[in-house]
Amino acid sequence: MAEVRVTNRDGSGLALDAAEGRPLMEALRDAPTGVEGTCGGECACGTCHVYIDAPWAAKLPPRSEDEQMMLEAIGELVEVRPTSRLSCQIRMNPELAGIAVEIGPVP
Amino acid sequence: MSAVKLDLLLETQRLERCPFPIPVGWFFAAYSDSLSPGEVRNINFLNQEWVLFRGENGKAGITDPYCPHLGAHLGHGGKVVGDNIRCTFHHWEYDTEGFCKAIPYAKVMPPICKKQPVLRTLPVVERYGMIWAWYHPKAEDPQWELPAIPEMEEPGHVKPRRWTGSVNTAIQEVAENGVDNVHLKYLHGAPIVPPTEAWFDGHTMRIDIGHGYIIGDMYGPGLNVMRFTKDGVTATMVSYSVPITREKTQMNMSFTYKDYPQGTKERAIAEHLVAHSIGEAEGESSAGFESVDMIVWNNKKYRAKPLLCDGDGQIVKYRQWFKQFYPGLETSEKI
Numbered sequence: 114m115a116e117v118r119v120t121n122r123d124g125s126g127l128a129l130d131a132a133e134g135r136p137l138m139e140a141l142r143d144a145p146t147g148v149e150g151t152c153g154g155e156c157a158c159g160t161c162h163v164y165i166d167a168p169w170a171a172k173l174p175p176r177s178e179d180e181q182m183m184l185e186a187i188g189e190l191v192e193v194r195p196t197s198r199l200s201c202q203i204r205m206n207p208e209l210a211g212i213a214v215e216i217g218p219v220p
Numbered sequence: 221m222s223a224v225k226l227d228l229l230l231e232t233q234r235l236e237r238c239p240f241p242i243p244v245g246w247f248f249a250a251y252s253d254s255l256s257p258g259e260v261r262n263i264n265f266l267n268q269e270w271v272l273f274r275g276e277n278g279k280a281g282i283t284d285p286y287c288p289h290l291g292a293h294l295g296h297g298g299k300v301v302g303d304n305i306r307c308t309f310h311h312w313e314y315d316t317e318g319f320c321k322a323i324p325y326a327k328v329m330p331p332i333c334k335k336q337p338v339l340r341t342l343p344v345v346e347r348y349g350m351i352w353a354w355y356h357p358k359a360e361d362p363q364w365e366l367p368a369i370p371e372m373e374e375p376g377h378v379k380p381r382r383w384t385g386s387v388n389t390a391i392q393e394v395a396e397n398g399v400d401n402v403h404l405k406y407l408h409g410a411p412i413v414p415p416t417e418a419w420f421d422g423h424t425m426r427i428d429i430g431h432g433y434i435i436g437d438m439y440g441p442g443l444n445v446m447r448f449t450k451d452g453v454t455a456t457m458v459s460y461s462v463p464i465t466r467e468k469t470q471m472n473m474s475f476t477y478k479d480y481p482q483g484t485k486e487r488a489i490a491e492h493l494v495a496h497s498i499g500e501a502e503g504e505s506s507a508g509f510e511s512v513d514m515i516v517w518n519n520k521k522y523r524a525k526p527l528l529c530d531g532d533g534q535i536v537k538y539r540q541w542f543k544q545f546y547p548g549l550e551t552s553e554k555i
Contacts, residue, residue, distance in 0.1 A: 157330035182331035190327065220327035 115210040119146055122216050131205045137163075137214070138201035146216050154201040156180050159187040161200040162217035169212045170196040173203060191218040228527075235521045238390040238467040239554040242267050242355060243545035245423075245440030246366055248460040248472055249282060249344070249351045260305065262295035266355050267465050270342070271295035275303030280351050281316030284340040288312075288320070314339045348372035348458065348474070349380075352442075357547065364423050367439055371456040371476050380458070380474035383498060387471060389517040391441050391463045392542050392555075394471065397513060398427055398436055398444065399538040402531055407512050418534040420541040441545055448493040453477070453486045455493035473498075524554055 114130040117140060121127060131140035138161040141148040152158035156179035165173065176184065180202045184193050197217060203209075249263060250272060260273045262285070271294045274280045285293045287307040297308030304313040304321050313322040318337030323329060332338060343354040347366050354362040371377045387394060397403060401416035414430040425438040436446040444459040455477040462470050475497070477490035528535065543550050 152330070155330075157332065159328055179331065182335065186328045186331050 115205050115207060115212070117141075117205075118211065118213040119144070120213070120215040121146060122218070133205050133207060135205055136201045137203040137205055137209075137212075138199070140205070141200055141214075141216070148200065148216060149219075150201060152201075156183045156199060156202065159183050159199065160219050162187060162191070162193075162219050163198055163200045164194055164215040164217050165196045165198055166213035166215075167196055169209070169214075170198070172208065173198065177202065187220055190220040193217075231523075231525075232521060235523060236554070237521050238393070239522055239524070240390045240392055240466060241357060241546055241549070242463050242466065243391065243441045243542070244356050244363070244547060245442045245545055246345075246352045246354050246362070246364075247442040247462045249342075249353045249462075252280075252346050252349050252351055255280060255351065258300045260295060260298055260300060265462050265464050265470070266342075266353070267463065269295070270353075271298065271305065272351070273298075273300050273305045275300055275316065277303045279303060279316050280344050280346065281305065282342040282344055282351075282353050283314065283316075283318060288338040314341075316344065317341055350460070364440065366443065367437075367445070369445055369456075369458060371478075372458060372474065376479055377476045378479050380476040381494065383471075383473045383475070385471050386464070387469050387514060387517045388467060389469060389520065390466060390522070391461050391469045392539075393517060393520070393522060394461055394469050395438065395441065395444065395542075396535065396538060398438070399534045401429060401533055403516075404429075407516065409512075413531070416533055418537065420537060423544070425538070425541055441542070446497075448497055450489055450493060453480075453489040453493070455490045455497070457494075457497050522555075 115133055117129045117131045117137065119127040119129060127144065129140050129144050131137055136154055138148060138150045138154065141161065142150040149160040151160045180199050183199060184197055187193060247266065249265065255272065255274045257274050257276050257278055260271060263270050263272050269285050271283045271285050272280065283294060283305065285295050287294055287309060289307065289310060289312050292307050292309035294305055294307055299306050301313055304315050306313045311324050312320060315321050318339035318341035320333040320338050340359060343362050345352050345366060348369055352366060372380065399418050402413050404410040405413045417428045419426045423440045427436040432449060434446055434448050436444055438444045442460060442462060446457045446459065448455045455475065458474045460472045464470050475494045480487035480490060543555065546555060549555060
């Protein structure tokens, strides 16, 4: 398990344990964060949008084309930042223990 | 006595009747006048079920039946809305190219909907009063265009007489009889083995039977235009067989000729040529395709390595030519 430090949309904080080898989205979805993860990790719904704390964002592999397109699509309706990611595309591993994320807005 | 080639004697135990996949090509799907704007119909061909529809703009589409969303069958409850087909389950809409054009409740369309078709469709064109579908096992774009057939597309020809029938074998087997001139004598009872030549060029094959009596032009597996000429009069048989399954082929034909005035010698010759080609000619013992070929097609097995003799003509070349329509199987020993 890897610890995830979450800032909710209302500003409250939360610490979670995320299973290694699984998408971050699943840990967020299964906790009271408001993340829905509707499409199951296909980059088709945009409901698992998060802002990654900048130092952590730099450690992540770059967005895939599909992730990029989904972020651009929701970007027409909500604020997408350079640190925006779809949490379904972030596979947890020991190096990400302690990662800090803020639940992003969704359409 | 030397050892017998046992493999030869036991080979049929292993042979399949129809070892072929569905070949690449343009295939007849339906007659144009049978499908009105706004109509949705389920059709079975090319080894699966498809949904045929015509948008209000007149454009016909052929789609895989199952909605990319949650798998509902578009042909059961689906409706044409504008130029699209709409799934009955959640009203997602698709155009004739398989792009998702509307999801009534989504705030954001899944990005893939803009990037590519999400529903498999077949490229469709309408020619000769028919709806034609392009089939490729990996959904690749058409590799050739359907040819002009003036007799079917220009005025001055009689309304085509149609024939259709079903045969329990693969489409390659049906068309192979075109290059098998020997069977015309022994199976059909023609007075002689007619001299036959064949030329192969890309997706086309031309055969000449009887020094110009029959010129057949085949355009891939699904279209064969045969012109019967006698005393300067030509009758045209357009044959458009389509694989229904890997082991069942629907044979379709349209016969036409120039609209010579009633009572003329030319019209009588043309009518006789049509009758001859379907085995209905008066005073001829030769049998048309409707009867005698079926007993062979319906019961035979395909021998990829046939035992041929010197008079057997171009069967091997025909089979080599046909292999191009099975991409990925060009070197298969089963076909």
